[in-house]
Amino acid sequence: MINMKNKSIDFWILTGTLSLFALVNLLFFLLGRLSFSWEGIGTMIAAGLTLAIYSFLYKDNPTFKVVENLYVGVALGYTVIITWFNALKPDLYDPLLVPLFTGKHAQYLLLVPMFLGIFMLLRFTRRLVWLSRLTFAFVIGLGAGVTIPNYIHTFILKQLEPSMRPVFYGGETLLPSINTLLILLGVISVLIYFFFSVEHKGPVGWLSRIGIWFLMISxxxxxxxxxxxxxxLLIGRVIFLMRDWLGVIQ
Amino acid sequence: MQRLLNIDRRIIFAAVGLAVIASLIIKFSLPVPASPPVQRIYDKIESLPVGAHLLISFDYDPSSKEELQPMALALLHHSFRKGLKVIGMTHNPSGTGLAEQAMNSVASLYQKKYKEDYVFLGYKPGGASLIMNMGEDIHTAFLKDFYGNDTTMLPALEGVESLKDIDYLIDLAAGVTIETWIAFGKEKYQFEMGAGCTAVIGPDMYPYLDSRQINGLMAGLKGAAEYETLAECKAQAFKGMLPQSVTHCLVVLFVLFGNVVFFISGGFRSKRRQSR
Structure with missing residues (x-):
């Protein structure tokens, strides 16, 4: 009984909000607050979609679901179009496929990445799935070869530098030296906290406790x-609603 | 007391929403002084000569627009005012519209011409391999710009053969692209780099600042507001700092309130008993 009553309240809240939104926009168009152009209609739609997304804060509802799915669909459609016009068309279609059918000089080397790409899609067929392994072998081999040395250099060796700097520089203020000591203490204490081969007692225990404090602060x-x-994100949307849609602030 | 510990979360949402609306309507001002990491990006751009090449990688999409678009606009204002040649690109297909809009709108304010003063290369997939390709030859990485122009014929790219010829690069990122730019671009091809990012990934970027792999960092709306102050083009980010400060105070009060009620209600003692 209570559930039915709640559903009824939710229905009226939803209907009331949608009606109010429609009424406000109608008034804005009649008063000239929103122009009857692509820009005005765009602002109205953007305001409606923003409010629909934020309606989730009250409760999950059909309006939120519709807009959530709309967002996923629009984002995917936009990505497909942009990928075609920015990547596939200039890098594959124009230099390889167009010349092939017009008798001009084609870049035949592009056949290799094209077929590697097609092979990847063959994971969906049982008979030709083995071909996709060629592409994966190429991607993993190339990826590992390129990534491992770069990652070791960038994220390990270079990151060790700040904890190995001299504590006292000539002519520097005291603060950078304190920072260097803090970094050193943080690195050592957190490493000791995650070192489980020794029981955390005595000096090791104290250092690991300092490590916990560093972790908590981070x-x-x-x-x-x-x-x-x-x-x-909230502030940005509220500014949009109050400035561009309602016109309450400048 | 138990009722205070189980407040409906919607009351908190409403309080935060009201705080944002009220702080936008009520007129008051707060200073936004620039922090050293933001100042260093500003100083670097200020030190570049007229005609120097600045590459901005707009690696974000509409879900991070509120934090990163103000940053992009402030950077573009500063760069066009300084007479730099701006090269735009993105690793994020959903970011092309925002990047194009930002570049064209600010360029028109300074009467800058497309192809001559700025170019937008658009989106290319690949991430790390795209960066390495750009490091070898920028024209083979981007055969055509966003509008289909041959990149070898663009005057704004004159003197730029690869990433080594870029005078400064700024990555505006909502994901892992800053790390990718550092690992496969900056460290390999040795150019100076700054970064702007969302607040959520801000703390993860500070180690790169400390190791001097990036020379400056703008994190979140605060970073954008600081840059707007420095570049003297106060806009959305600066305006957003008032509600930001008010809501932060509110969140601190809520945290304190929750903890005080928790301790007064004896929740701490019963939790400790349970853990024993």
């Missing part, structure tokens, strides 16, 4: 930044 900083990021 989690806190990450959480703070995440809050800032999420708020920024």
């Amino acid at each position: 989690f806190g900083a990450s959480f703070g930044y995440t809050v800032m990021g999420r708020m920024s």
